[in-house]
Amino acid sequence: MTAVDTAVDMSTALGAAPIPSPVLTASGCSANGAELEPFVDLTAIGAVVTKSVQLRPRSGRPTPRMAETPSGMLNSIGLQGPGIDGLLADDLPWLAERGVRAFVSIAGTRVEDFAELAQRLRGVPGVLGLEVNISCPNVESRGEVFACDPVAASDVVSAVRAVADPAHPVYAKLSPDVTDIVSVARAVTDAGADGLSMINTLLGLVIDPDTMRPVLGGVTGGLSGPAIRPVALRCVWQVHRALPHVPILGMGGIRTGLDALQFVLAGASAVSVGTAVFHDPSAVARVHEELAVALAQRGFASLRDAVGFAHREAA
Amino acid sequence: MTPLTTPAPRAARPPVQRVVRVAGRRPVGDYVELTLAAPEIAERAEPGQFVAFAVGGPTSGLLLRRSIAIATARDGEVSVVVSAAGPGSTWLTERQVGDTVDVVGPLGRRYPMPPPGTPALVVGGGYGSAALLGLTAALRDAGSAVVAVVGAATAGRLCSVDDLGELAEVVVTTDDGSAGQRGWVTDAVARVIGRAGIVYACGPMGMLRAVAEQATAAGVPSYVAVEESMACGIGVCMTCVLPVVGEDGRTRFSRSCTEGPVFGGDRVRFADVGTLPWDVVGADAMGVVQP
Numbered sequence: 292m293t294a295v296d297t298a299v300d301m302s303t304a305l306g307a308a309p310i311p312s313p314v315l316t317a318s319g320c321s322a323n324g325a326e327l328e329p330f331v332d333l334t335a336i337g338a339v340v341t342k343s344v345q346l347r348p349r350s351g352r353p354t355p356r357m358a359e360t361p362s363g364m365l366n367s368i369g370l371q372g373p374g375i376d377g378l379l380a381d382d383l384p385w386l387a388e389r390g391v392r393a394f395v396s397i398a399g400t401r402v403e404d405f406a407e408l409a410q411r412l413r414g415v416p417g418v419l420g421l422e423v424n425i426s427c428p429n430v431e432s433r434g435e436v437f438a439c440d441p442v443a444a445s446d447v448v449s450a451v452r453a454v455a456d457p458a459h460p461v462y463a464k465l466s467p468d469v470t471d472i473v474s475v476a477r478a479v480t481d482a483g484a485d486g487l488s489m490i491n492t493l494l495g496l497v498i499d500p501d502t503m504r505p506v507l508g509g510v511t512g513g514l515s516g517p518a519i520r521p522v523a524l525r526c527v528w529q530v531h532r533a534l535p536h537v538p539i540l541g542m543g544g545i546r547t548g549l550d551a552l553q554f555v556l557a558g559a560s561a562v563s564v565g566t567a568v569f570h571d572p573s574a575v576a577r578v579h580e581e582l583a584v585a586l587a588q589r590g591f592a593s594l595r596d597a598v599g600f601a602h603r604e605a606a
Numbered sequence: 607m608t609p610l611t612t613p614a615p616r617a618a619r620p621p622v623q624r625v626v627r628v629a630g631r632r633p634v635g636d637y638v639e640l641t642l643a644a645p646e647i648a649e650r651a652e653p654g655q656f657v658a659f660a661v662g663g664p665t666s667g668l669l670l671r672r673s674i675a676i677a678t679a680r681d682g683e684v685s686v687v688v689s690a691a692g693p694g695s696t697w698l699t700e701r702q703v704g705d706t707v708d709v710v711g712p713l714g715r716r717y718p719m720p721p722p723g724t725p726a727l728v729v730g731g732g733y734g735s736a737a738l739l740g741l742t743a744a745l746r747d748a749g750s751a752v753v754a755v756v757g758a759a760t761a762g763r764l765c766s767v768d769d770l771g772e773l774a775e776v777v778v779t780t781d782d783g784s785a786g787q788r789g790w791v792t793d794a795v796a797r798v799i800g801r802a803g804i805v806y807a808c809g810p811m812g813m814l815r816a817v818a819e820q821a822t823a824a825g826v827p828s829y830v831a832v833e834e835s836m837a838c839g840i841g842v843c844m845t846c847v848l849p850v851v852g853e854d855g856r857t858r859f860s861r862s863c864t865e866g867p868v869f870g871g872d873r874v875r876f877a878d879v880g881t882l883p884w885d886v887v888g889a890d891a892m893g894v895v896q897p
Contacts, residue, residue, distance in 0.1 A: 319844075320842060320843070321842050322841060322842045322844070326840050326841040326842050326864065327840075327842065328620070329620035329621055329622065329623075330623055330710075330840075342844075345891065347888070347890070347891040348887060348888040348891060349888040349891040349892060350858075350859050350882060350886045350887060350888035350889045350891070350892055350894075351844065351847065351859055351888070351892070352882065352892070353880055353881050353882045354834075354835075354845070354846075354847060354848075354879065354880055355835065355845075355880070356844070356845040356847070357670075357835060357837050357843070357845035359668065359669070359670050359837075361667050362667040362669065363669065364669060364670060364837060366837075366843070366845065368843075368844045368845065369892060371844050371847070371859060371888070372888075374888075374891075508880065516669055517667075517669075566669060567669070568838070568842060569669060569670055569671065569837045569838040569842070569843050570660055570669040570670070570671065571623075571660065571708070572623055572710060572838070572840055572842075573623055
């Protein structure tokens with residue numbers, strides 16, 4: 292490859308919070324960041340998006356929790372984690388001491404769970420903002436997933452926005468398993484979301500032909516990896532077209548800089564690299580470098596100039 | 607009952623990710639031994655640790671890493687024994703000298719060493735025996751007399767018998783009697799465990815459970831290296847968990863990659879693997895309560 296001037300301005304923002312790189316980890320795909328330290332300069336990436344935290348420690352589901360699928364995987368972890376006390380005591384201080392930005396994913400089964408988590412994260416050093424994982428069952432609505440109901444999703448987002456640190460952008464993470472993702476996107480932005488994380492995994496199933504039973508202990512699981520990239524890109528495209536001023540953190544099967552470029556061109560102002568980290572622990576830093584080269588090769592002086600560029604009128 | 611073991615300590619040095627050259631390849635029974643020119647991994651590796659391979663090349667649709675125990679690490683080279691089980695491991699066994707592979711390692715925690723001179727029993731099942739080579743050499747160097755019980759279903763699925771024979775007194779068992787004594791490793795273990803001050807094992811889960819139970823019943827500490835299905839090998843995917851009793855006596859879903867793969871044999875709740883017992887930390891938040 293010929294040398295390319297990669298002096299592209301890669302800075303961007305999550306809502307009003309500036310970040311030097313548009314490439315972040317993805318929630319649930321990099322634990323709480325420390326495990327990647329041998330492979331990536333965590334201070335140089337956009338942020339570590341921490342694994343969704345709930346109020347209490349969670350064991351997660353029994354094994355098997357994972358099945359490999361074509362260009363992807365199915366997982367059913369069950370949000371194993373230390374709970375908010377553990378996150379505040381151990382993980383967030385570890386990140387803050389190193390100057391690593393944390394975008395904290397919160398999850399719950401009641402509206403007030405989400406609000407309590409947002410409240411407890413107010414003013415915590417190193418916390419850049421909140422990603423609200425609304426792909427959880429709502430115990431007050433017979434287990435229907437918040438993200439699949441625009442009203443329930445809005446209730447969560449407005450409750451979080453009302454109590455969250457004013458300096459923390461609040462991003463709602465949308466599920467692709469809905470009939471009309473634009474209507475959910477519009478509802479949560481009307482409810483106060485500062486941005487949208489798109490997309491969460493798609494619900495899938497794998498059956499073992501030998502045992503003739505579902506492979507996963509949790510029966511169904513979330514499908515991720517390059518297999519879902521066209522679905523994710525379509526969602527970003529549709530929402531950016533309908534709501535061009537709403538910032539989007541794009542994700543779903545990003546493995547290379549050219550994959551990330553597609554999300555930026557579709558309307559994402561930042562991206563998360565998730566399942567690719569399992570394949571390549573240095574993927575987040577590599578995607579940043581490759582994206583910078585790809586933007587330079589196409590004559591962009593800044594990342595911001597490329598956001599939504601694929602929507603331009605035909606020449 | 608108070609466990610006889612203490613959890614294995616964290617590795618002294620962090621892992622590296624490198625694209626390395628295959629420096630050697632030879633069939634060993636039904637398996638393939640690959641030797642990698644990987645000096646930075648070799649100098650860091652400790653007995654019981656593993657490496658994680660990307661498989662299928664740069665455009666592969668197989669995204670998950672294949673985690674394989676390190677057999678030997680010396681002179682800038684790391685060797686592994688690969689069993690062609692599925693498309694990913696088959697791809698690995700097809701690598702030729704001069705090919706390159708993307709590998710991360712060394713990963714996980716090592717087998718803890720006993721007080722110098724403690725007589726040791728090492729037990730390997732199938733290709734798991736390869737993972738005992740570095741340990742057996744270290745035990746020998748520390749003055750331990752080592753007995754190795756090496757078993758497999760058939761002669762072709764035995765591994766590292768000759769290499770272990772240079773370091774230890776070796777007993778071979780096969781299920782079908784095609785090599786060594788007919789029977790299971792547990793039969794041989796029962797005969798020699800009285801001479802052991804510590805037991806180490808690597809192999810299939812059923813064998814690890816049986817050997818750990820034999821050791822614990824005999825009042826001997828045991829350490830097992832588990833082979834759990836892992837997506838990443840580095841501790842971020844949370845798929846490879848097992849119910850393991852910690853130093854505080856509480857059971858947690860512990861990652862086989864970063865908290866293992868070596869666990870105290872009396873700390874793994876083998877009978878509960880694949881279930882969520884109520885007394886696992888955080889089970890209450892999953893709706894599982896004390897009956």
